[in-house]
Amino acid sequence: MDSKTAIQLLEAQRQVWDHSFAYIKTMAVQSAMELDIPGVVQSHGKPITVRELGSALKIAPARTPFLARLMRMLAHMGYFVENPTSYSATLMCGFLVKDSPFNAATWFLLANDPIAVDPWRSFGAWIRQPPAAAGDFPFTHAHNGKKLYEVCRDVPRIAKMMNEGIGRDIWLFSKALLAKCGSHFNGLKSIVDVGGHTGTISEDLAEAFPGIHCTVFDLAQVVSPAGDVFQEIPPADAVFLKVSSSRSYDTPSHNMKSHFFSSFNACSGYCATGATNHV
Ligand SMILES: C[S@@+](CC[C@H](N)C(=O)[O-])C[C@H]1O[C@@H](n2cnc3c(N)ncnc32)[C@H](O)[C@@H]1O
Structure with missing residues (x-):
């Protein structure tokens, strides 16, 4: 050599x-x-x-x-x-740091939980199989056909970690969004935050723009009243969607975004706002 x-x-x-x-x-x-x-x-x-x-x-x-x-x-x-x-x-x-409003500890533990790691452990076995029905992803394969949010619905420990982790993640994103792109919201009278979790972004938006009526739209295990973005989106001047991508989730985020934008445009024809942090 x-x-x-x-x-x-x-x-x-x-x-x-x-x-x-x-x-x-x-x-x-x-x-x-x-x-x-x-x-x-x-x-x-x-x-x-x-x-x-x-x-x-x-x-x-x-x-x-x-x-x-x-x-x-x-x-x-x-x-x-x-x-x-x-x-x-x-x-x-x-x-x-434990008490920081943007503490990433829960997110960190969730990312390393068997629920998140198992799809990687069985990735090799999954990819060798012939494609099954639509919605067959490494995550669903590792979790008896369940998608991430179905696992959240059924496993309280994971739901708790997701809710806390997402909440801390959004806290910082929301401040950064308003600091950097706040002017994009000028002139709106109403907005619906799709997959808006417990409403952190909507709360910050409502505080910064008291004239905007903000609706948080999310699944039943997170908010009430609730809904499914794939079924309906409440009408508003603008729809806000923030997507965090992950390599082990069940739905590739580009699919979700294109599905979302086509359903939204078909429904109303108003404007849509998208933002993302980890894609
Ligand atoms: C990863 S979190 C993102 C939350 C926030 N938008 C962000 O990016 O930080 C995704 C949110 O979408 C909600 N969600 C997932 N599937 C949904 C659906 N089919 N309809 C409405 N909300 C959904 C979840 O409950 C969760 O609160």
Whole structure:
């Protein structure tokens, strides 16, 4: 083997190793949240040493070197800035702080729950099968034919995590939406927020634009009165749809968006507003 090929192969091997141990990053973040490291670092008010952190967390001094390794990894991942002898929090760290209104802990746990991971475990088996009826996705295959929101309806633990996770996610998105694109809502008298969850965006919109009548439209397990976007959309000057895409959900978001826009245009012909964060 020539040296150029050997170096290229070693680099490729490094990347494969990275992927083999990718779960370590996830577990490092989970451990940090369990120990409340982000909360302690943020509330310390100034950069914190590993010794100070260990003592605040009541960790035996003999374990401090392991805490130091965890902190270095979290700093490498962007959650902390590593100073010569101490650590300070970054913006990312704020998402792991328990009491933050945009805390991502629930979302993180949900993303790593067997409900979300199982479709990936059976992906190979699913893709080898001949296509079944419409609506046959890795998610439904792993969950006895149920779609994500049917699992939410039937498993209270997942419904709770979804509701809390989505709520925290929307909080930040809603503030950012109004700060960046608020002017798009000028002149509207009514708007319907399709899949609007418990109404965080509508509440912020109503506060910023008291003249707009906001309707939150979502499934029965989330709001009441409820409805199904695939059946009907209440009339309004504008329809607001925010879609978060995920690689393991049951409906690819581009399908959902095109279905949504064609049904909406067929129903009324008014304008539609779409926004997305993670697509
Ligand atoms: C991932 S959440 C997104 C919430 C919010 N729009 C956002 O993007 O942050 C999707 C929302 O759509 C609702 N939903 C799912 N299927 C629906 C349907 N067929 N009709 C109405 N709402 C639906 C869910 O209950 C959930 O609240």
